[in-house]
Every structure is written in C-alpha cells, then in structure tokens.
Amino acid sequence: QVQLVESGGGSVQAGGSMRLSCLASGSLVSSYTLGWFRQAPGQEREGVASIDGDSNAYYGDSAKGRFTISRDNAKNTLYLQMNSLNSEDTGVYYCAAGPFYTTSDAVSDFQFWGQGTQVTVSS
Numbered sequence: 001q002v003q004l005v006e007s008g009g010g011s012v013q014a015g016g017s018m019r020l021s022c023l024a025s026g027s028l029v030s031s032y033t034l035g036w037f038r039q040a041p042g043q044e045r046e047g048v049a050s051i052d053g054d055s056n057a058y059y060g061d062s063a064k065g066r067f068t069i070s071r072d073n074a075k076n077t078l079y080l081q082m083n084s085l086n087s088e089d090t091g092v093y094y095c096a097a098g099p100f101y102t103t104s105d106a107v108s109d110f111q112f113w114g115q116g117t118q119v120t121v122s123s
Contacts, residue, residue: 002026002112009117014086016121022078022095022114030073032097035110036080038119040091047105048093049080058103061092062088085121092116 008020020036035050049069051057057069068081078095096110104110 001054002029002032002097004094004097004112004114006093006114006117009114009119009121011122012085014121014123015083016085017083018085018119019082020080020093020095020117020119023097024076024078024097026112027096028033028099029076031101033100033103033109034071034078035080035096035098035104036069037096037107038089038091038095038117039089039094043091045094045107050103050105051078051107052101052103056103058105060105068083082119085119087121087123090119 005023028063030046033052036048037045039045048063049059049067066084070079094116095114097112098110
C-alpha cells in the first residue's frame with residue numbers, strides 16, 4: 001500500500017511561483033512512476049507532469065517551460081516547482097503513484113492518490 005500526502009499549496013499572485021511537495025510512503029514507491037494532476041472546478045482531472053523511477057520526465061502542454069517535476073528517492077518526496085503562474089493554473093493539485101515504469105498523463109494509469117492541495121492564482 002502506498003500513501004501520498006501533498007503540501008505546499010496556497011494562494012499566489014499571477015506571475016509568482018510555488019513549490020508543491022508530496023511525501024510518499026510504502027514499499028517499492030521509489031521505483032514507481034509519480035505524477036502531478038490538477039482539477040479545476042467543473043473540469044476533468046488532467047495530467048500536469050510525471051516522472052519515472054529513472055527520473056525521465058513528461059510535461060503536459062500547460063506545464064512545459066514553466067513547471068519542473070523532480071523526485072528525491074532518499075526522502076521519498078516528489079516535487080513540482082511552478083513558475084510564471086496564471087489564473088488558469090488554479091485548481092486542486094493531486095500527487096499520484098503507479099506501479100509502472102514509464103511516464104504517463106493518464107489518470108487511469110495511476111493506482112494511488114493523495115488527498116490534494118488547493119492552488120489559487122489571483123490576477
């Protein structure tokens with residue numbers, strides 16, 4: 001069983017930065033693919049970025065050039081550094097983990113989910 005706990009959300013002005021963290025617990029999690037997803041009100045959950053056990057990263061179109069995903073396996077922690085935030089980045093951000101070994105942006109690929117952290121960007 002894998003447990004995921006996100007932190008670092010909050011409110012920020014447009015153009016600002018924020019870093020999200022996700023503490024993962026459970027056996028084998030250091031080899032799992034980890035990902036960040038977000039869900040805006042009335043919208044479907046969408047993939048933001050993911051990273052496999054070898055630290056190969058994938059970014060969704062909205063994240064490219066602005067967000068950086070990273071992992072520290074020694075600390076069992078996943079990070080998402082978000083820069084140049086805008087109002088469209090507002091939503092609940094979820095950390096996810098899956099027992100597969102490539103990157104993915106598909107919700108259905110990920111088996112374990114955190115409770116989510118709210119990110120609000122004001123213009």
